[in-house]
Amino acid sequence: MAGKRRFGRVRQLPSGRWQARYHGPDQMDHPAPTTFATKTDANRWLSLKEAEIVSGDWLNPDAGQVSFKDYAEAWVNERPDLRLTTVTRYDVLLRKHLVPTFGKSEVGKILDPHVRRWRKQLLDSGIGPVTVAKAYRLLKAIFNTAVQDGLIKRNPCNIKGAGSEHSPERPVLDIKEVFTLADAIDERFRALVLLATFANLRWGEAVALRRKDLDLKAGTVRVERTLVEVSGRPFHFGPPKTEAGVRTLPIPAIVLPHMREHVRKFAEDGPDGLIFVGEKGALLRRANFRRNWLRALDRAGLKDIRFHDLRHTGNTLAAIAGATLPELKERMGHSSDRAAMIYLHATDDRHREIADLLSTMAKTALRKAGKKRSGTQRARGR
Incomplete structure (x- = not known):
């Protein structure tokens, strides 16, 4: 009927x-x-x-019938401007954390409860919260595109704060510890430790430096490229992470003598010669450097310090020294405020400096005011 x-x-x-x-x-x-x-x-x-x-x-009900695996892989391939390291990170997140759960499911049939259960299962299985947050952000980005493509009406990733990373606070060395570490490491890496700290350099930026990037008379270093290390692929030099990563930074005067000595003893010849090379004169690789790094930490009496903590230390010291948000962004090579804002948090030492400065200002103001008081006011004061 x-x-x-x-x-x-x-x-x-x-x-x-x-x-x-x-x-x-x-x-x-x-x-x-x-x-x-x-x-x-x-x-x-x-x-x-x-x-x-x-x-x-x-929405066409047939549109969302494509499998998540096929759609996600196409999503990555359709972004030609992604850096190789980003593509590799996405591939790992898809292969390890997203495809095993969602791979065979149709995009249009993945709902909010499925996403919530997937995230909880990852956390319960011991996957680190930072990794889970990165996987969630990738999943959400893929579904945002699915909404734009008309495959689904709304994004099923709606867990508040699930994409935020809450990494544990990394240690910050004081200036004495930085120089103690520099003295403890092999001589050919002393300048690397100091420059990475006081010029706020990433590992890849530091080991990619050439002679022509250093102007020791002007006391500056120019960052124009970085070493790209991806597991299973040849190393190569590429542009910094963002356009803001291309920058010229001043080298503190206390570091310049160490840089001059290092260039004279260890740098490769010619304007394109690398500033920092391995013990046998080859490209400095992170894995080979790690042995020297661990020995130096032991000699310096330091524990659980990573090379990237030198940059973190330099950023923190710059903030304590009074660097503004735009200045921090330029030193760090960031285009957004978010990362630089981390280093503008107040520290106990900075609080003490501010309190001491306020005290000095107050004493000066009171002293000047005292000179202008009348004889009656001075008598009352006595």
């Missing part, structure tokens, strides 16, 4: 349930994903579909 209506069609099946169908904007016939207990329910569903078409909110 079929029922006629202005939009769509309904008919009763031999089972007694009702089926609904309609002709979509794509000129194709689309059945409801389920049958209905009553004719009224089937007609109500068709009315909702008609409203979606009229308002422009209609």
Whole structure:
């Protein structure tokens, strides 16, 4: 038994349930994903579909049938401007944390509860919160594009704060510890420790420096490239992470003598010669440097310090010295405020400096005011 209506069609099946169908904007016939207990329910569903078409909110129900694995892989491949390190990170996150759960599912059938259960299972299995946050951000970005492509109506990633990383606070060395570490490491790496700290350099930026990037007369270092290290692929030099990463930084005067001595003893010849090389004169690799680093930490009496903590230390010292937000961003090579704001947090030492400065200002102001008091005021003061 079929029922006629202005939009769509309904008919009763031999089972007694009702089926609904309609002709979509794509000129194709689309059945409801389920049958209905009553004719009224089937007609109500068709009315909702008609409203979606009229308002422009209609989505082709067949569009979201692509598997998440195929769509996610295409999502990465369609972004030619991604750095190789970013592509590698996405590949790992997809392979280890996203595809095992969502790979065979249709994009249009992944819902909010599925995402919540997936995230909880990762955390319960011992996956680090930072890794889970990165995987969640990637998943959310993929679904944002799926919304734009008209595959789904809304993004199922709606867990508040799930994409935020809460890494433990990294240690900050004081200036004495930095120089103690520099003295403890092999001589050919002493200047590397000092420059990475006081010029706020990343590992890849430091080991990519050439003679022509240093101006020891002006006391500056120019950052124009970085060493890209991706597991299983050849090392190569590429541009910094962002356009803001290309920058010229002053070298503190206390570091310049160490840089001059290092260039004279260890740097490669010629303007394109590398400033920092390995013990055998080859490209300095992180894995080879690590042995020297660990020995130096032991000699200096320091524990759980990573090379990147030197940059963290330099950023913190610059903030304590009074660097403004724009100055910190320029030193760090960041285009956004978020990373630089981390280093503008107050420290106990900075609080003490501010308190001492306020005390000095108050004493000076009171002393000047005392000179202008009348004889009666001075008498009362006595």
